[in-house]
Amino acid sequence: MTSPGRLVPQEDLPREVWGPPQGDRTPCVRVYMARLRRKLEADPSRPRHPVTEPGTGYPFET
Known part of the structure; x- marks a missing residue:
């Protein structure tokens, strides 16, 4: 939510929420x-x- 209009890749969202990766959190x-x-x-x-956005991520709009 810090960058409205920017697409957040599926791989980046878990890192932003839960910190460094400890396995695949995409599911x-x-x-x-x-x-x-x-x-x-x-x-x-x-x-x-x-x-x-299938296979890409989540665009967050304000």
Whole structure:
């Protein structure tokens, strides 16, 4: 969220949240994003925030 409009790669997000890597945390990120959508979105199957760019990362808009 420190760089609005910037795409955050899937590999960078866990490092920003949990610190130095200790294995592949990419699956954890997907699980947490799905949980966030269920809590935040009116229709989680058609998310507005956070949106996933498949194979790339998550663009965060303000």
